[in-house]
Structures are given as C-alpha cells and as structure tokens.
Amino acid sequence: MKILISAASASFLMTFAAVAAPSVERGAYLVQGPAGCGNCHTPLGPTGPDMAKELSGRVVEDNPAFFAVAANITPGGRVAGWTDTEFARAIREGIRPDGSVIGPPMPFTMYRGLGDDDLMSMVMYLRTVPTVENDPGTSAYHIDLPPAYGPPVASVTAPNPGPTAEYGAYLASAVSHCMECHTPIGPMGPMVGTDLGRGGFEFHGPWGTSVASNLTSGPDGLAHYTDDEIRVMITQGQRPDGSAMLPPMPYGYFAQMAPDDLAAVVAYLRTLPPLDSAK
16 A cells, blocks of 8 residues: 655655644644554545545444544544644544544554644644545444543653654654554553564454564564664565565555654664564
C-alpha cells in the first residue's frame, strides 16, 4: 500500500518537519507523513488508498469483538461543528464533544502523548482539506469500552526536534504509534511496561496475516540490521533480502518522514532493551 506524493510535495513537507509552533504546514507534514492518518481514515480502492476520497473514513476492523469505522474527518464529515479544542480532545483522549468514547483501534494509549503544538497543527491542517461526502458507517462494539483512557490531559510539551533517541521515542509512540502495534496487547492494552517493542501482534486483512516484528535491540529484533536497512524497511516495506513486507504498516506515509526524524526513530529503537519475540 503506497501513497504517491511528488518530489516537490515531499520536499515541501520535509521543510517543515522541525517547525515547533502550530501551523498548517506542520500539520500537513504530520498527517501526511509520520502520523499516517490516512492509513485508516482514507477509503481503499482496488490498488490502494482512494485519494479522491482522502480522509473520508472507512471500515478498518470487523471481528467478533468490534466493527470499527474510522470516521470521515474532512471538514464536512463527523467533525463538522466541533471546535478546535473538541477536535483535539477527540484525537488525543478519544472523547467526542457529546462525551462518548471512541473505541479501538485508534491508539489513544500513544496519542495521549502528542505535544500541544503538534496536536493543534494537525487540527489546523485537517480544517483545510477538501470536504468529501462519504458516510463510512457507524462503529459497533461487543466489548465494554472504558469511560476514558485516562485522566484529562492538561498539556504536553514535545521534546526538541532532532536526530536523537529522545525525539525518536516521541515520534515512535505519540506520533506514529509504532510501539502500540509492535507491543503485545494485555487486558489493559499494550504491555509497554514489560514487553515494549517485543512484537507478535497479528493483523488480518486481504493480504492474509501479518505479524508485528520485534523492534528491540536483541538478536530476535533489530540487532542484525544496519541503520540503513531499518530505514528502508520503515519507508519502503522491503527487507534486506528484497522481499516485500505486508500491510497494515503505512510505508507510503513513513516515506515522507524527514531524514532527521527517521534517524531519530532508528536511534530510539536501538535503545530498546532486548526481548525475545512474543509467541
């Protein structure tokens, strides 16, 4: 699944990768790049994302536990009439303006760590995208949803941007939520306290079954890969032997990441304590 963006657009996005203050440009970089919002919120066509209906919602999961629909988040969709503060709270805390809770697979465990400026940049950008008339349906959950995913988030300051492990931890968790998909799920959600990056979570789709890889620094993880090889796997979905990796990892979006941001993520992954792969 690839997103085709022109070289000019990619350059434009990367120019704003390190901008700190809220801006539409920063939001465009996050939404179209490392946050990969369209990976769930853009309908799929025969050959991949239907960009004519970008961000207008789709069914993302249909299993015995729930029928999950990613909402239409274009200005005329589900978010029409929401204030910026309400929109931001829905993204970061999973609470709609009417008080209802948004269910999985939206990764609120990670999004709670989104910095205030980045969060508002995303809202600002999403206000500018074209309205798309599309009703993707309504989610139905056969499991109990929590009343909230934690206490209200007052304020979050993101680390200073740069090719550092600290900033990479922020990108890999709060922005790209890599660590949710690549960490085993327990009764209370991703077991980040004990099994961070251990892999093993299964994703089922038209491609068959894909299993989240071990991202820790041990022999079961990334120890045998060079930094360049890891970067290619993240952005191109291609292993060093040339074999293709499977969805749902949003390789096309990650391909838009600024070089320093990609370097930061790799630096962070190198710090993860080695763990055996989850069985």
